[in-house]
Amino acid sequence: MSRWFAPGTWWYALPLLLLAGPLLWLDPSLGAGAALAGIAVLVFHRNPDRDVPESGYVSPADGKVSVIREEDGRLRVGVFMNVHNVHVNRAPTAGPIEDVTHTPGAHKPAFSKDSDRNERVHVDFPDYRVTLIAGAFARRIHPYVETGDTVDRGERIGHISFGSRVDVLFPPEIERDELLVERGERVRAGQSVFVEP
Known part of the structure; x- marks a missing residue:
């Protein structure tokens, strides 16, 4: 399991981030949209550590x-x-x-x-x-x-x-x-x- 992201996150984020590069050359607004969507997927699937109480x-x-x-x-x-x-x-x-x-x-x-x-x-x-x-x-x-x-x-x-x-x-x-x-x-x-x- 990734320390930073939930398992499988890259299956959602990587295609968007890879698509963003070519799209930036063809249509900067579409490229920026794909990059932002990829980043949003990473943020959505973040996987922070937590300090867990000892009881309850x-x-x-x-x-x-x-x-x-x-x-x-x-x-x-x-x-x-x-x-x-x-x-x-x-x-x-x-x-x-x-x-x-x-x-x-x-x-x-x-x-x-x-x-x-x-x-x-x-x-x-x-x-x-x-x-x-x-x-x-x-x-x-x-x-x-x-x-x-x-x-x-x-x-x-x-x-x-x-x-x-x-x-x-x-x-x-x-x-x-x-x-x-x-x-x-x-x-x-x-x-x-x-x-x-």
Whole structure:
């Protein structure tokens, strides 16, 4: 994995940057546009290091808390990633991964209720689940982990190219009044604590 960018970034950025050179000779405005688009792709897929707290469930994504709801007696918290957010996602706690499954679906805006039927990847831990959800422009979810892997708290587990939302479905014993964030609050992956032990 690149230290600076999410895996696969160059597949998106390099064609634009290579195209920019010839286009600058033919049409400077098109060449500049291609170069800017390539740079924007690199910025979008940036992959910064984070100082991870030693305890608690940390946010799996950068962005704004957009979902807080109860589902069958369990708490779900979702983070919507805007275009300016880092899109590399992280494990809320340390532990083994029991299953990683891909579910095809729609590509509705990730901040809408219709996004509950969007394409997604579920990363299942023994007692909770992280779900990476594609959005209107996200066409590719890239998990970095597989069934049987063990991760540390805040470790990178995947990214979504050009999207969208990441949810945590907490263990049944976690209650709403234990949640340390509110809807609309901005959070950082691997740093913002959702629930303390």
